[in-house]
Amino acid sequence: MDSFILGEDIKVMCITATEFPDGIERAHIQLHAMLAEKERRRFFGISWRKENGEIIYKAAADEMAAGEAEKLGLETFTIKKGPYNSFYIRDFMQDVGSIKRAFKLLLSQHEVDPDGYCLEWYIGDNDVKCMVPLGPDYQDYTGLNKE
Numbered sequence: 001m002d003s004f005i006l007g008e009d010i011k012v013m014c015i016t017a018t019e020f021p022d023g024i025e026r027a028h029i030q031l032h033a034m035l036a037e038k039e040r041r042r043f044f045g046i047s048w049r050k051e052n053g054e055i056i057y058k059a060a061a062d063e064m065a066a067g068e069a070e071k072l073g074l075e076t077f078t079i080k081k082g083p084y085n086s087f088y089i090r091d092f093m094q095d096v097g098s099i100k101r102a103f104k105l106l107l108s109q110h111e112v113d114p115d116g117y118c119l120e121w122y123i124g125d126n127d128v129k130c131m132v133p134l135g136p137d138y139q140d141y142t143g144l145n146k147e
Helices: 024-034 068-072 097-107
Strands: 002-006 010-016 043-049 055-062 075-079 082-089 118-123 127-133
Touching: 002 127, 010 024, 010 043, 010 068, 024 043, 024 055, 043 075, 055 075, 082 097, 097 118, 097 127
Parallel strands: none
Antiparallel strands: 002 082, 010 055, 010 075, 043 055, 043 118, 082 127, 118 127
16 A cells, blocks of 8 residues: 555546446446547546445546537546555456445554545556545644654
């Protein structure tokens, strides 16, 4: 597990999966089919649990031009800048369950934002960085004892 600072907000356009987890792949396929310039885009998965326990999942890609999401009829979401805990998985398709296990570990940490989300950042075709935002009370470790 690593710490990661996302330096800027990322506006993404999304397709919501019709069900979780079975609709995840379909949502990503639909999104990829709609977009040009795939090799220049960042792709994400964003999920969170509603109060009733249902998990909402959105396949997402960064918006490359203002108004692109509206033109394509896609909803938008802003991935917030700031500190995250992360876990990098190589060749995730060899063990798709590794994503679930990574998020279980990440969400068990005390500094996680209780109102946050789970973020998958797809790197190339094979790797994924699983991330969860840290809460507002999180402070960087400095190694200094302060009173």
